[in-house]
Amino acid sequence: MYLRKIDKVDLSGVLSKENGGGIHPYHEILFISDGVVALQWMGQTYLSAAPALFLLPPNTPHILVKQSEVCRFGYIELDMQGSTEFPNLVHARSWNGKQSNKDPQLSAFVPIYQTASRMWDSYDPQSPYQSIAEDLMLLDIRRLLLLITCFLKAHGLPAISPPSEAFRDIEDANQRIQKIMRYMESNYQNTMTVSLLASQAYLDVSYFIRSFHKIAGRTPLQYLHDLRLNAAACFLSTTQMPVQAISDAVGFQSIHYFSRLFKQRYDVSPSLWRKQNT
Template sequence: MRRISMHLRKIDFLDFSKEQGKESGGGIHPYPEILFILEGTARLQWIDRDYTATSPSLFLLPPNTPHMLSNKSDYCRFGFIELDMEGSSSFPNLEQAYLWNGMQPANPAQWPATVLIYETALQIRDNLSPNNPYRSIAKDLIMLDIRKLLLLVSCFLQTRKAGLVTPSPAAVFPDKTRTSERIHTVIRYMESNYQHPLTVNVLASEAYLDVSYFIRSFHKIVGKTPLQYLHDLRLNAAICFLSTTTMSIQDITNEVGFQSIHYFSRLFKQKYGVSPSLWRTRQIC
């Protein structure tokens, strides 16, 4: 029997102290994300929802759900964790995430039933402290705390639902390791900017690679061309908007970065076999 597990894809902590309201990060990617506001106030635009929350706040973002975080105070510090679930179902689904995220503006960190959840989130941060005497096993401790956090959130939501709680020449053909790093940097760039106009030339320049070499390397690493991967990001975002909002097809086309509703509809039908409007209708029925 295959062992189901999850792995840490990325963890980082960032500070923003200039240009109040400046967009600090977001996009769409095929990985679930834990977003923790540690200091200050931030605004999260997630699918069709808009939250403004003060620290400490904890948001859970299922994969392929568009999101954008912006700073709403003079100083804001936040952390994010991206996970590769590898078949695990322990991350909250979309319905659970709507419920959990919708509570964050009410500052649930002070509720007796949720105190341990936020303490666990802070422990994840503390595991990375240079003063941590167990820093040599920090990654293992972080994964344990993530599992604990997700388990606590799941338990809380279940009880709440039951009503029990309130390029240069040298860069044209770089070595394979550096190429892989650059391709993965471009992937993250695409995930954060999929809704903006992007061309293969622009993406190749982000990787500091020759265009033809970039396309071949991208396909070898990802299994798709850059354009195919970009289309998948946009179509995944469109599916999310179609299934969770009442936005018009034209508005969704614009929101996910397609320049033409006809081109969007054609690509959508190629992948899903029906038009966007018919796909939405079938989901309602």
């Protein structure tokens, strides 16, 4: 398990309602510490008051909409690197569904929310223990996931696979490329070009493409197409949105281009893929 990013966000006083989301090829933990939010995920809207904790498996598009004047949350992005400690899609859907109309004082919820709250309260980029801060946070994350696993098992869901041996491959990565990747994941539905992304990274276009490919294993355009096609597949299998609407929602300017790329990847048209995977 590798900690890709952790951050806290305070949206109190922000006028705009729609405040975040996207699609990421990584697992994400989202903790609402104050206020009320509506999370749009997997064709459902979860209206939840703090404390609330959501589990977002990779490649599942989501939008967080602020519903109260005071709104604070934290998020963690994880590269699980083969570990099965994070609940799968079925379990995540069940857990997320329990975040609406819940009693946060219910004894089964209390240790989970307390653990999550302490995690973000202890997060301090200026900590004197910065050299081991990530290791300490990973221990807390494993504890949180284990508590959720026990909760789901107690509520009749099939057991989640036991944790595999964790391993880490720490490499120094170009921070500007990583920042661009996160930007693409949060804004995949918007128009963007490689030259624009390269300029935002303050890099020459050809060097940007080579550096991006070294980190992501794909060119920037391939990475963007993967994000959009992953989002489209999720919409096709979990909603009744028309194919044209899905094409528009994930950022393709032409339904014909979308259909061609989709068929290249899945060997069938979007409509036929929906029939086979709904």
